[in-house]
Amino acid sequence: MSTERPRIVIAGGGLAGLSLSLALKQALGDAIEVAMCDPALKRDPHGDKRAYAIAASARRMLETLHIWDAVADKAQPIRDMVITDSRLQDPVRPTFLTFAGEVEEGEPFAHMVAGGDLTAALVESCRNAGVALMPTSVETFSAHPGGIDVVTNGGGITLRACLLVAADGARSRLREQAGISWISWPYRQSAIVATILHARDHEGRAVEHFLPAGPFAILPLKPETLPDGRIQHRSSIVWTERSEEVPHLLDAHTEDLLDELERRFGLQLGELSFETKPQAFPLSFGVARRFTAERLALLGDAAHVIHPIAGQGLxxxxxxxxxxxxxxxxxxxxxxxxxxxxxxxxxxxARRADITAMGLMTDGLNRLFSNDALPVRLVRDLGLGLVDRMPGLKKFFIREAAGLAGGTAPRLLRGEAL
Structure with a gap:
């Protein structure tokens, strides 16, 4: 290697790219230059109103990077989880499977965190650690045996680096420029995402209703205290619906949309209203044939996109x-x-087997639980009931959801510094 200080360029300022930038600088300090390029760095990082499920392993990583303290008081632990399987018109929605919410005593298997809060904490820590935050995109690159020349869009600056990380999303231009092919298929489903206000306390319970159109997930958020002292109870929903139905739903009057929401959400938490405007995202499966090219590595959605049925994308x-x-x-x-x-x-x-397994699992679960054929429903409900009666198997599944099952996880996910 050259005696010059090595530089790594990360194209894409999402949560994965920011975490990588911070991890590298915290581990190596002035021995490395890290440049992050993303036009979104111009915007207020608190603008992301979506909520994310942070698994226990990812939380350990954020703790090790000294990020978790900045968001912990706004994070809602998931204390237990309930799974149902029914048709929308069924008068009773029976519970087939329940999970306790701890992987270890006092350690929830997941927390719900606002994306804006987490992004803001990571951006500030990256800036303090010395990451060069460049509010511009990577236009093109040219790899050669000694390094890679990265050309930015704003001003045509050329950065000479030893590695370029493409973290620029599922439609990655850098992946295409590298000639890495993309295997994908649409699900003909869209996810409607919103934050919901409700009258009663969710008590930290997550609920996933499997319905013929797709899963409907209710994910608990941290309550907020209003200026008058009242507690405002909140949850995030991920409402999977057939794509052809989504425009009609989102164009409906608010009261009509709330009626449809209530049919799926249920009455257990009282009166419902929207805190944020519902947004819809088309769902698909995608995975890169390779995660690397000459002096380039794919990261996050640039490498893989999976169904949100298990909440494992981030x-x-x-x-x-x-x-x-x-x-x-x-x-x-x-x-x-x-x-x-x-x-x-x-x-x-290090990543191929894990990503392949998770992609196949989420794809299979979605196909299984979006099938309304009576024999299929009977078999899967029997299977859920059997799992519910097997504590050892339930513990395995909860550790899998927490990112702690099987294999040797990277040190950061075990809570160990690099």
Whole structure:
């Protein structure tokens, strides 16, 4: 390697890219330059009103990066989870499976966190750590044996680096420029996402109703105290619906949309209203045939997109960041080139099996539970009931959801510094 200080450029300022930037700078300090390029860095980071499920392993990573303290008082632990399976018109929605919410005593398997709060904390920590935050996009790049030349859009600045990380989303232009093919298919479903206000306390319970059109998830959010002292109870919903029905729903009068929401949400939490305007996102499956190219690594949605049925999309991206950070840090400490083919092969091997398994699982679950055929419903409900009576299997599933089951997780996900 050159005696010059190595530079890594990260294209895309989402949560996975920010976490990778911070992990690298905290581990290596002035021994490395990290530049993050994203036009969204011009905007207020609190603008993301979506809520995310942060698994226990990802929370351990954020604690190790000294981020969790900044969001902990706004994070809602998921204390238990209830799963039902029914048709929309069924008068009773029976519970087939329940999960306790702890992977270890006192450690919830997941927390719900506002995306804006987490983004703001990561941006501030990256700035303080010395990450170069550049509010511009990467236009193109040219890899060569000695490094990679990265050309930005604003002003045509060229950054010479040893590695470019493409964290620019599911429609990654950098992935296309690298010639990495994308395997994908649409689900003909869309996810309607919103924050809901309700009259009664959710008590930290997450609920997933499996309905013929797709899963309807109710995810607890931290209550807010109003100026007059009243408590405002809140939940996030991920309402999966057939794509052809979504325009009609979103164009409906608010009262009509609330009626449809109530049919799925139920009456257990009292009167409902919208805190945020519902937004719809088309759902699909996608995975890159390779996660690396010459001096380039894919991260997060640029590498994989899965169905939200298990709430693991962001957690997979944070797992990517933890794995890549560990591999790059170890390579630099050993004097290896972090953009070399053998180092990037380590990243490919570290992530391929996990991503493939999670993609197949979420795809299979969605196809299974969106099928309204009576024999299929009977078999799956029998299966849910059997799992509910097997504590050992339930514990395995909850650890899987927490990102703590099987294999050796990257050190950051185990709560260990690099």
């Amino acid at each position: 957690n997979l991206g944070l797992h990517d960041a933890a794995a890549l950070a560990e591999i790059v840090v170890e390579a630099l400490r050993l004097g290896r080139d972090p953009g070399s083919a053998d180092v990037l092969d380590d990243y490919e091997r």
